[in-house]
Amino acid sequence: MESKQILEEMFKFHGHVCWASAMGLRASIAALRELGVVRTGIAGELYCIVEIGNNHGARCFADGVQYGTGCTLGKGNIEKAGWGKLAITLIDVVNEKSVRVSYKPGRQKMISESSFMKKRAAGVPPTQIPQEEAYELVNILWDAPETEVLSVGEVKPHPFEDYGELMGMKPCSNCGELTSVAYLRVVGDKHMCIPCAGYGR
Ligand SMILES: [Zn+2]
Numbered sequence: 375m376e377s378k379q380i381l382e383e384m385f386k387f388h389g390h391v392c393w394a395s396a397m398g399l400r401a402s403i404a405a406l407r408e409l410g411v412v413r414t415g416i417a418g419e420l421y422c423i424v425e426i427g428n429n430h431g432a433r434c435f436a437d438g439v440q441y442g443t444g445c446t447l448g449k450g451n452i453e454k455a456g457w458g459k460l461a462i463t464l465i466d467v468v469n470e471k472s473v474r475v476s477y478k479p480g481r482q483k484m485i486s487e488s489s490f491m492k493k494r495a496a497g498v499p500p501t502q503i504p505q506e507e508a509y510e511l512v513n514i515l516w517d518a519p520e521t522e523v524l525s526v527g528e529v530k531p532h533p534f535e536d537y538g539e540l541m542g543m544k545p546c547s548n549c550g551e552l553t554s555v556a557y558l559r560v561v562g563d564k565h566m567c568i569p570c571a572g573y574g575r
């Protein structure tokens with residue numbers, strides 16, 4: 375079983391204790407293991423597609439994935455598929471192979487009987503449920519055998535095109551804020567950032 379220390383560190387990053395971020399972390403650890411790689415601090419090593427959408431429960435899953443894989447919004451090596459699913463495809467960019475890992479609801483009975491879920495079902499907001507009760511649910515999933523809570527796919531070849539980084543930044547001629555040159559827009563004889571230019575993109 376994975377150490378609980380990484381779980382604690384991830385909760386600090388995420389901001390609260392919850393089962394979905396814990397499962398994102400667990401899915402990440404499984405994906406790294408299958409690919410035979412480790413969490414990365416470099417954008418060019420791993421790329422992650424996380425299948426969550428924009429407006430549903432359990433999106434916290436993606437924070438566990440960011441923490442677990444090191445693929446982050448800032449590095450730009452993570453993207454949301456927007457499918458509303460708790461799954462990732464982790465790509466080993468260097469060796470061009472990938473694996474998909476998804477959450478499997480194999481402990482639904484224990485989950486629905488937990489005091490956390492009973493309170494959620496009664497309409498109590500998650501922020502008003504004591505942390506010990508959130509932990510009860512986390513532990514049900516974290517301590518479960520992997521085959522009960524995750525589906526781990528086969529490692530497959532995954533050709534990967536890297537478009538590189540767009541270099542260079544210049545100040546917007548309207549607001550003066552530094553903007554990546556690829557995102558400056560031409561307005562008359564001036565170059566402006568997107569919000570100043572008033573364009574959608
Ligand atoms: Zn959360």
Ligand SMILES: [Zn+2]
Nearest residue numbers: 546549567570
């Ligand atoms: Zn501007």
